[in-house]
Amino acid sequence: MGSASPGLSSVPPGRLLLPPDTASRTGLEKAAAGAAGPERRDWSPSPPATPEQGLSAFYLSYFDMLYPEDSSWAAKGPGASTREGRPEEPEQCPVIDSQAPGGSLDLVPGGLSLEEHSLEQVQSMVVGEVLKDIETACKLLNITADPVDWSPGNVQKWLLWTEHQYRLPPVGKAFQELGGKELCAMSEEQFRQRSPLGGDVLHAHLDIWKSASTSEDSWADSEVDSSCSGQPIHLWQFLKELLLKPHSYGRFIRWLNKEKGIFKIEDSAQVARLWGIRKNRPAMNYDKLSRSIRQYYKKGIIRKPDISQRLVYQFVHPI
DNA sequence: AACCAGGATCGAG
């Protein structure tokens, strides 16, 4: 049992989307069941705050892949009742800190909608993971994150890789000569026609890439703009800004406990880079950024949480 | 090696 459930933040880059030998089977099914059927993904207790259509569809499935063991509430019999046995809303999501499995963090004081808050944190984390994995895959395959830009060769690479990751029957031939644009325009039905066995799953994964890359775009241009508001922005404001958009920045910085204002910087270099861009300070790095954060200690704006962890800070006056 | 704490200095506003 120890083999599964990898430490999330310490996963080797080679892992990519899902450990082939642990959760591959179930994860695959979930990916198909969760992401492929966007019509009936009403599992979310509260409507997502963002307009992104596809994203919420694969939170569930992805969450499953990441936590093959702890997802009993969504577990379906292998191959059994896939369509009927639709998972209930998660009553209580497992604590989702990357490390610190033992003490970890106390989620929510209790009382109000625990599911919503936990769900939010799950979402921001999962989105971060998804984007990270896609980023890794892009580097590995030397393709862009946006499938629309893929050449026929890129499409083949992606197919090969996805087939390999998810143990799908090889279907490259069926999609030969197709560019990214055509691929993205294809319906799930058309995918199935070309590949009766794994077509629906492929389509589901392409969907994930599509929605992930659109959120990437919004990240790209919002990092330039929004400084045009005028007066100089404060670091703490900037950090809250990033935290407000987990879809865009969730892989860089995210809430560990929004109610308490506890957040974690997941990618210190990237956060520093964004801050440098915003302030037009190309030499910015995390060393300097963190020094500025430390200046907030005495001003009572940010502090270290009670249980001090690396890269984890806390707003003194959370909203 | 990366993170953390905090003193010192400097420039912009």
Place this chain on the structure above:
DNA sequence: CTCGATCCTGGTT
């Protein structure tokens, strides 16, 4: 004067 950038020393993980 405030705020943040930069640099630095020294400690911790």
